[in-house]
Amino acid sequence: MQPRPDPGLPTRDSLVSDILDARPALGAVFLARGMACPGCAMSGFMTVGEAAESYGLPAGELVDALRAAAAGDVPAGPFPPTRPHASAEVTP
Amino acid sequence: MPQGPFRPDPSVLHGMALFNGLDAAGYADAIAQARTRRIVRGEVIFTQGAPCDACHALIDGRVKIQQGGADGGQAVLRFVGPGEMFGTLAMFMAGGYPADAVAATDGVEILWDTPVLRALMLRHPVVALNALEMLGGRLQEMQVRVRELSTARVERRIANTLVRLARQAGRRTEEGVEIDFPITRQELGEMTGTTLHTVSRVMSGWEAQGIVEGGRQHVLVRKPHALVALAEDLPPPRPAAPAATGG
Numbered sequence: 001m002q003p004r005p006d007p008g009l010p011t012r013d014s015l016v017s018d019i020l021d022a023r024p025a026l027g028a029v030f031l032a033r034g035m036a037c038p039g040c041a042m043s044g045f046m047t048v049g050e051a052a053e054s055y056g057l058p059a060g061e062l063v064d065a066l067r068a069a070a071a072g073d074v075p076a077g078p079f080p081p082t083r084p085h086a087s088a089e090v091t092p
Numbered sequence: 093m094p095q096g097p098f099r100p101d102p103s104v105l106h107g108m109a110l111f112n113g114l115d116a117a118g119y120a121d122a123i124a125q126a127r128t129r130r131i132v133r134g135e136v137i138f139t140q141g142a143p144c145d146a147c148h149a150l151i152d153g154r155v156k157i158q159q160g161g162a163d164g165g166q167a168v169l170r171f172v173g174p175g176e177m178f179g180t181l182a183m184f185m186a187g188g189y190p191a192d193a194v195a196a197t198d199g200v201e202i203l204w205d206t207p208v209l210r211a212l213m214l215r216h217p218v219v220a221l222n223a224l225e226m227l228g229g230r231l232q233e234m235q236v237r238v239r240e241l242s243t244a245r246v247e248r249r250i251a252n253t254l255v256r257l258a259r260q261a262g263r264r265t266e267e268g269v270e271i272d273f274p275i276t277r278q279e280l281g282e283m284t285g286t287t288l289h290t291v292s293r294v295m296s297g298w299e300a301q302g303i304v305e306g307g308r309q310h311v312l313v314r315k316p317h318a319l320v321a322l323a324e325d326l327p328p329p330r331p332a333a334p335a336a337t338g339g
Binding site: 084 | 321
């Protein structure tokens with residue numbers, strides 16, 4: 001029984017801030033996708049899945065990239081500018 | 093006598109806002125008082141702050157109007173094309189030309205020295221009225237822009253305050269991030285240096301967009317990311333985003 005998923009192994013339900021607190025280097029994965037998550041006040045309230053949804057990005061791909069980076073495959077800069085967020089309600 | 097590489101036909105003035113409503117004799121007078129000049133790409137036609145000694149219009153080519161900021165950066169204000177006037181209203185401004193004009197291509201311009209144009213306005217008052225109309229249009233543009241800027245600033249301040257409150261006292265719930273202490277719109281207004289009325293108007297707009305939800309003393313941030321985007325001036329949402337299912 002675990003209240004939160006292990007922050008060491010990123011999942012779709014991990015809080016973004018938990019992941020970044022545990023491994024700050026993973027911030028590069030967000031930046032490489034034009035996501036403004038590192039340092040964001042709301043990163044403690046959003047899961048990886050929700051953050052991906054906000055930008056209209058596939059959550060599965062983001063989780064895979066975070067896991068790859070946790071295993072050492074951290075993307076290098078320069079990073080693109082922040083991308084626009086997804087506008088409409090996210091359809092389930 | 094007109095000077096310059098050639099004497100243009102009065103028809104080049106047709107369509108120029110300054111000369112709307114002139115009769116044929118007026119057009120002939122206006123063209124007789126003008127000079128034409130060839131300009132080469134990259135040439136600086138006038139510079140920001142220089143006294144407005146002439147009013148310009150383009151017959152051929154393209155001219156870039158740009159303004160230098162205190163930080164040394166250049167902001168391009170507009171591109172002028174054939175038939176358009178530039179540096180015209182500066183004759184009514186105390187500070188000289190408000191921007192630089194640089195030829196973006198080779199071309200030909202037609203210009204009137206400021207005293208000549210003043211005399212022309214006295215002979216043909218419709219030209220002066222046209223100038224006033226152009227000035228009025230510019231003023232209106234400016235008022236809209238100022239309103240947009242000040243509204244955007246207030247929105248950003250309110251968004252920033254809510255983001256700060258969420259960071260400090262936010263609680264994650266099923267519906268979003270709840271700011272976990274009672275706060276009224278009046279208090280939000282005081283925290284952001286604006287009025288209850290403005291906070292209500294801005295928050296109602298956000299409620300309609302599903303970004304926040306508020307009761308009398310309670311704020312729920314339904315779309316945390318959208319609020320951050322407002323606070324940080326991140327790029328606005330794409331129109332008609334394809335259904336993002338989150339993979």
